[in-house]
Amino acid sequence: xxxxxxxxxxxxxxxxxxxxxxxxxxxxxxxxxxxxxxxxxxxxxxxxxxxxxxxxxxxxxxxxxxxxxxxxxxxxxxxxxxxxxxxxxxxxxxxxxxxxxxxxxxxxxxxxxxxxxxxxxxxxxxxxxxxxxxxxxxxxxxxxxxxxxxxxxxxxxxxxxxxxxxxxxxxxxxxxxxxxxxxxxxxxxxxxxxxxxxxxxxxxxxxxxxxxxxxxxxxxxxxxxxxxxxxxxxxxxxxxxxxxxxxxxxxxxxxxxxxxxxxxxxxxxxxxxxxxxxxxxxxxxxxxxxxxxxxx
Numbered sequence: 607x608x609x610x611x612x613x614x615x616x617x618x619x620x621x622x623x624x625x626x627x628x629x630x631x632x633x634x635x636x637x638x639x640x641x642x643x644x645x646x647x648x649x650x651x652x653x654x655x656x657x658x659x660x661x662x663x664x665x666x667x668x669x670x671x672x673x674x675x676x677x678x679x680x681x682x683x684x685x686x687x688x689x690x691x692x693x694x695x696x697x698x699x700x701x702x703x704x705x706x707x708x709x710x711x712x713x714x715x716x717x718x719x720x721x722x723x724x725x726x727x728x729x730x731x732x733x734x735x736x737x738x739x740x741x742x743x744x745x746x747x748x749x750x751x752x753x754x755x756x757x758x759x760x761x762x763x764x765x766x767x768x769x770x771x772x773x774x775x776x777x778x779x780x781x782x783x784x785x786x787x788x789x790x791x792x793x794x795x796x797x798x799x800x801x802x803x804x805x806x807x808x809x810x811x812x813x814x815x816x817x818x819x820x821x822x823x824x825x826x827x828x829x830x831x832x833x834x835x836x837x838x839x840x841x842x843x844x845x846x847x848x849x850x851x852x853x854x855x856x857x858x859x860x861x862x863x864x865x866x867x868x869x870x871x872x873x874x875x876x877x878x879x880x881x882x883x884x885x886x887x888x889x890x891x892x893x894x895x896x897x898x899x900x901x902x
Contacts, residue, residue: 623648628657632685633707655681658709660765663688666702666711669695685709692740701740705898710765712897714775715757716741720894723754738854739892746779747889753791753879757894758798762868769864769899772875773857775892776812776848785886786813791879795861798872810858810877811847812889855892862899 627635627649635658639649648654659681660666667674670693678684685704692701692714699719703712717733722745724730732746747753755774764770772795790809848856860875875894879886 621648621651621653624651624653627651628654631707632658632709650680650682652681655685658685659688660704660709660711666695666763667693671695671698694740698742708898710768710898711763712895713759713763714740714893714895715759716743716893717745717891718743719757720745720891721756721758722891723752724750736890740853741892745891747887747891749885749887751883751885753877753886753889755878755891756874756876758872758874759896761797761865761870761873764865764868764896765898766865766867769862770873770896771862771899772860772873773895773897774810774860774875774877775851775855775857775895777855777890777892778813779888779890781888783813783886783888785882785884786879786889787811788884789879789882791877793858793860793875793877795863795873795875797863797870798874799870806861808861810860812858857895860894 623645627638627645630638632655635649635654639646664676667676672694675684675687675691675693678687686706688702688704689706692703694701696719699716701714701716704710705712718741722731725733725745728748730748730750732748733743734746735742736744757772774793790811792807793810794807796806848858851857860877863873865873
């Protein structure tokens with residue numbers, strides 16, 4: 607019977623093991639550290655965690671408005687700091703972080719980084735600070751009949767070969783929302799390559815609870831109330847509902863896209879409700895978040 611002639615990893619130099627681990631993933635590197643003391647020391651190496659950090663992490667961090675985390679003692683410590691603590695960049699209007707198990711980049715555009723129609727008109731929108739927001743200011747809807755919000759992001763800033771999803775992050779004011787239950791908003795995500803690009807849109811119910819109340823009222827009072835409120839007809843378009851986040855806010859998915867090599871220019875995300883014509887109020891916008899889709 608022939609003896610096995612495979613490679614004994616324990617006779618390899620620690621630096622060699624570190625370079626092998628750098629070709630895996632952050633999750634695999636952490637798992638390997640429990641194999642033996644040799645692997646544990648190798649998995650702690652800066653060689654490993656420098657490879658897991660984005661290639662442009664120094665440039666991104668240089669735009670931070672807070673003290674630089676580059677002063678940390680090791681690349682592993684820096685990696686997990688970026689996973690667990692957001693870095694605020696570009697005058698504090700964007701936040702940057704890493705997805706823990708993949709090292710993919712996550713960004714959030716704060717409300718000040720978005721284009722909100724009539725945002726600088728006090729009778730339509732109000733800028734305020736909230737203790738539960740990561741940003742210094744959020745936008746609160748006072749009263750508009752046409753809701754139009756748009757954000758843009760350079761694909762070169764995102765991780766390549768990654769499917770991203772965009773999420774609209776919001777909540778309602780102390781008195782709740784008004785007018786958002788009558789008609790769904792339309793959301794879309796598209797690459798900006800020219801006016802000929804048409805985005806596939808979907809419907810979003812920002813206030814489905816209010817919509818259920820409206821449907822019950824319509825059932826009680828008949829079609830006359832439905833006509834007065836100009837309620838939408840049943841549609842076959844894809845519809846999305848909001849979900850609760852763990853930070854006191856809600857989110858709804860706006861769409862997804864594949865970022866190949868970061869050479870597609872800008873990606874544009876929009877939310878609009880302009881068809882109903884009814885007045886709306888009480889919506890508080892924190893921003894739009896871009897994060898890897900179902901990254902494990």
